[in-house]
Amino acid sequence: MRIFIACDRMNQVLLEELDRAAWKAKPPGKTRTIAAIFIHMHNVRAKWIRLTAPHLKVPRQLNRTRCTPKQASAGLAESGARCTEMLAEALDGDGRIERFLRDGWAAPWPVGVEMLCYMLSHEAHHRGQVCMLAHQLGFPLPSKVTSRLWNWERLWKECGELLSHTVESERDASPSTRSPRRPRSR
Numbered sequence: 001m002r003i004f005i006a007c008d009r010m011n012q013v014l015l016e017e018l019d020r021a022a023w024k025a026k027p028p029g030k031t032r033t034i035a036a037i038f039i040h041m042h043n044v045r046a047k048w049i050r051l052t053a054p055h056l057k058v059p060r061q062l063n064r065t066r067c068t069p070k071q072a073s074a075g076l077a078e079s080g081a082r083c084t085e086m087l088a089e090a091l092d093g094d095g096r097i098e099r100f101l102r103d104g105w106a107a108p109w110p111v112g113v114e115m116l117c118y119m120l121s122h123e124a125h126h127r128g129q130v131c132m133l134a135h136q137l138g139f140p141l142p143s144k145v146t147s148r149l150w151n152w153e154r155l156w157k158e159c160g161e162l163l164s165h166t167v168e169s170e171r172d173a174s175p176s177t178r179s180p181r182r183p184r185s186r
């Protein structure tokens, strides 16, 4: 289930490369600030998990007024890891998760690849907004950043390193309580 980790890696690249002054800059009209967009992405993931996979640890919501880029990055890393777990259970798991609920008002979907596509589209939509707003606010992202976002080989490589770190730290944290995981091929 590396795909969602790669998706979060793109969010992290954006957070690293964005000019700090753009974080809370007021956009024209009534649109969200860049800070509010990242916070929304995290909070929506927390909602997906709360509604779809409440047995997983639901990430805490990020504070809308005080969240810094560093806190957003840590929050997204955590919610990204939980979403990855949820997707792994839903798509190649043991049937414990049978329905995906994207919102409280929404009709549940049987789990399947549509759920993954919905989640990826939501993230891509908001990353597009961030890139456009950065440009409009006078902090355009250099082209090396945009090409990094599309360098999937590099993203996969970085995700591979992230995954091996996560597995190692989980193993170190509680060697006796965790059951061995079967290898995942996706």
Ligand code: NI
Binding pocket: 040, 044, 122, 126
């Ligand atoms: Ni949204």
